[in-house]
Amino acid sequence: MEVRIEGRDPESLEAPHLFQSGFWCRFKEKFGWSPFTFRVWVSNKEGKGEIPLFLHLRTLLPGLSIAYVPFGPTFPAELGEVEALRWVFLSRISEILGKELPFSCRMIRFDLPWEKPSMGENLQFNPSLNARLCKAPMDIQPPDTVILDLTQTEEELLLGMKPKTRYNVRLAMKKGVEVRIGGVEDLTEWYKLYRETAQRDRIAIHPYTYYRTLFDLSFSYGGDSPQMSLFLAFYEGLLVGGIIVALFKEEAIYLYGASSNQHRNVMASHLLQWEAMKWAKQRGAKQYDLFGIPPTEDPAHPMVGLYRFKTGFGGRILHRWGSWDYPIHRIPYGIYRQAERFRYWYHKVFRKRFF
Numbered sequence: 493m494e495v496r497i498e499g500r501d502p503e504s505l506e507a508p509h510l511f512q513s514g515f516w517c518r519f520k521e522k523f524g525w526s527p528f529t530f531r532v533w534v535s536n537k538e539g540k541g542e543i544p545l546f547l548h549l550r551t552l553l554p555g556l557s558i559a560y561v562p563f564g565p566t567f568p569a570e571l572g573e574v575e576a577l578r579w580v581f582l583s584r585i586s587e588i589l590g591k592e593l594p595f596s597c598r599m600i601r602f603d604l605p606w607e608k609p610s611m612g613e614n615l616q617f618n619p620s621l622n623a624r625l626c627k628a629p630m631d632i633q634p635p636d637t638v639i640l641d642l643t644q645t646e647e648e649l650l651l652g653m654k655p656k657t658r659y660n661v662r663l664a665m666k667k668g669v670e671v672r673i674g675g676v677e678d679l680t681e682w683y684k685l686y687r688e689t690a691q692r693d694r695i696a697i698h699p700y701t702y703y704r705t706l707f708d709l710s711f712s713y714g715g716d717s718p719q720m721s722l723f724l725a726f727y728e729g730l731l732v733g734g735i736i737v738a739l740f741k742e743e744a745i746y747l748y749g750a751s752s753n754q755h756r757n758v759m760a761s762h763l764l765q766w767e768a769m770k771w772a773k774q775r776g777a778k779q780y781d782l783f784g785i786p787p788t789e790d791p792a793h794p795m796v797g798l799y800r801f802k803t804g805f806g807g808r809i810l811h812r813w814g815s816w817d818y819p820i821h822r823i824p825y826g827i828y829r830q831a832e833r834f835r836y837w838y839h840k841v842f843r844k845r846f847f
Contacts, residue, residue: 541568634784657804
């Protein structure tokens with residue numbers, strides 16, 4: 493097995509995913525993250541290949557920074573599909589990256605894009621046995637999602653939905669819900685609705701400038717820039733819902749969604765997703781990522797409604813490995829890990845229970 497890494501300009505690398513792209517590097521750079529991009533050469537007895545790797549570095553304190561790799565690395569098929577080899581490669585890549593990054597970097601966090609074997613499969617390798625890689629205290633990107641195959645016809649997509657979802661899509665049409673694509677001038681009103689959603693569902697959101705910058709950069713970046721679209725739903729002239737969808741190469745990703753506390757019975761959210769799917773399909777997308785569900789349909793889970801909503805559109809439920817850490821310096825990493833655990837408990841448990 494051989495691994496070799498060389499620093500590269502982000503625009504020179506072929507991006508495998510929106511979050512593993514030069515565009516996303518430039519976008520996150522505007523909010524305090526420093527981009528690092530590498531070309532990784534890997535080989536084994538099965539074959540060899542090149543991996544683009546887009547990494548973000550964040551300075552937390554003087555002398556303390558962390559590296560983050562969203563949805564990477566993606567290994568080429570030529571290396572085979574043996575689960576254990578992926579983790580061995582990841583460990584070796586992490587070791588080399590630890591020497592390439594600034595000394596202040598104490599850890600590398602990977603949000604792995606690999607599908608996790610189902611519970612019924614016999615795992616031949618336990619990644620937790622790796623002496624260095626360890627499961628992160630929390631996942632950054634949602635590891636569980638629903639993927640829809642947009643190569644199907646619209647009729648097939650409708651038939652693939654659960655009856656209740658298909659009924660709600662048609663009900664929204666019957667009720668007179670209108671969906672249109674908005675422009676950046678509509679983001680202000682959408683964000684008001686998004687804040688209403690965040691207060692209702694007790695979720696954290698970015699400031700308005702984050703979403704405005706996302707759109708502005710998509711217009712000016714060029715190259716592998718995604719097509720960002722804002723879908724807005726109106727009922728009797730009132731804005732009742734809106735979603736942001738990114739079209740990147742042959743994949744559409746549902747990124748953010750807002751819904752009003754009023755007129756929830758008109759099922760605008762269902763029609764918004766259906767119109768976004770048709771829009772993406774017409775523009776050559778082969779799949780639609782609904783981006784984030786709880787791991788199972790657990791009635792006790794606070795987001796079980798989200799699970800039922802998204803799985804109602806049919807498609808395939810995908811379970812990824814989630815976030816894994818490679819400590820470069822063990823003692824600072826251990827302190828950071830404990831602080832992160834406390835922060836997670838405070839925001840996800842304490843505040844939701846008592847505020």
